[in-house]
Amino acid sequence: MNGYCRLCKQEKELVESHIIPNFVYRWLKESSVTGHFRFGETINRRVQDGTKAYLLCGDCEQLFGAWENTFAKEIFVPLHEGGATKVYGPWLLKFSVSISWRILTYFKECLDLNHFSEDLLRSVDNALNVWQEFLLGKRLHPDKCEQHILPFRGFISDRSDPDLPSNFNRYVSRSVDIDAACSKTHAYVYAKMCRILLVGFIEMSHRERWRDTKIHVKKGTLEKQHYRIPMVIRDFMYYKAQRLQEIQRTMSGRQWNKVGQDYRKNLNKFQNSEMFNAITQDFILFGEDAFDD
Numbered sequence: 001m002n003g004y005c006r007l008c009k010q011e012k013e014l015v016e017s018h019i020i021p022n023f024v025y026r027w028l029k030e031s032s033v034t035g036h037f038r039f040g041e042t043i044n045r046r047v048q049d050g051t052k053a054y055l056l057c058g059d060c061e062q063l064f065g066a067w068e069n070t071f072a073k074e075i076f077v078p079l080h081e082g083g084a085t086k087v088y089g090p091w092l093l094k095f096s097v098s099i100s101w102r103i104l105t106y107f108k109e110c111l112d113l114n115h116f117s118e119d120l121l122r123s124v125d126n127a128l129n130v131w132q133e134f135l136l137g138k139r140l141h142p143d144k145c146e147q148h149i150l151p152f153r154g155f156i157s158d159r160s161d162p163d164l165p166s167n168f169n170r171y172v173s174r175s176v177d178i179d180a181a182c183s184k185t186h187a188y189v190y191a192k193m194c195r196i197l198l199v200g201f202i203e204m205s206h207r208e209r210w211r212d213t214k215i216h217v218k219k220g221t222l223e224k225q226h227y228r229i230p231m232v233i234r235d236f237m238y239y240k241a242q243r244l245q246e247i248q249r250t251m252s253g254r255q256w257n258k259v260g261q262d263y264r265k266n267l268n269k270f271q272n273s274e275m276f277n278a279i280t281q282d283f284i285l286f287g288e289d290a291f292d293d
């Protein structure tokens with residue numbers, strides 16, 4: 001398929017590429033009990049692959065691929081296997097910007113940004129330009145369109161927060177979720193890839209609340225045990241976890257039977273899986289309420 005590459009802006013042959021990189025889906029599949037997973041909006045269909053779009057030419061796809069491989073090897077896999085992540089290099093900011101750029105491009109071109117005001121739509125165009133220039137090496141840093149990373153280790157075992165959704169441990173450890181979110185004064189790209197959350201700012205307010213999580217241009221570490229999460233992100237994650245529950249409630253009886261059969265066939269695998277641990281933690285916190293989905 002020939003077309004116009006959204007990154008290098010040249011007329012070339014386009015390749016179909018993942019919005020969220022394939023290694024995330026590969027890990028989900030390998031660590032799943034059934035070898036399948038389901039997406040929110042197509043919950044009645046089992047799928048084995050993530051969302052794809054024709055946005056990039058082969059050269060730009062390769063550029064992204066190099067950063068993806070390093071991110072998978074140095075951060076994603078160690079974090080999900082309970083190991084330590086090392087010092088990161090300039091590749092982390094490139095990778096994170098590439099994720100924010102492709103999600104925002106996908107929302108703008110294939111979905112919609114109807115919830116954005118005129119002012120924020122201008123900020124979207126600005127962010128896309130800044131990120132494109134940074135990805136192509138035409139600028140040294142993404143300026144005010146900062147990138148932030150939150151790694152989630154372990155499980156939440158404290159139920160002192162009355163607003164905590166009853167599927168939260170499952171949402172944190174195993175969901176893949178993308179969005180372009182905004183309020184009146186700020187807007188960001190939300191990329192939740194299992195235990196990693198990337199936030200790319202289109203328009204930022206209250207910069208002082210975002211001290212712990214900023215991805216630096218040259219290097220940094222992800223070794224902090226406790227990150228301060230701004231309330232706006234915590235609330236948004238709660239909302240997304242609840243939304244997932246609502247969608248799961250709409251899954252048909254026939255589909256639930258299929259899930260049940262798959263799990264019974266793989267009982268040993270299930271009992272040793274991270275999904276089982278996440279369900280157990282949600283059950284310890286919420287009892288039967290953990291299963292209202």
Ligand SMILES: [Zn+2]
Nearest residue numbers: 005008057060
């Ligand atoms: Zn290109």
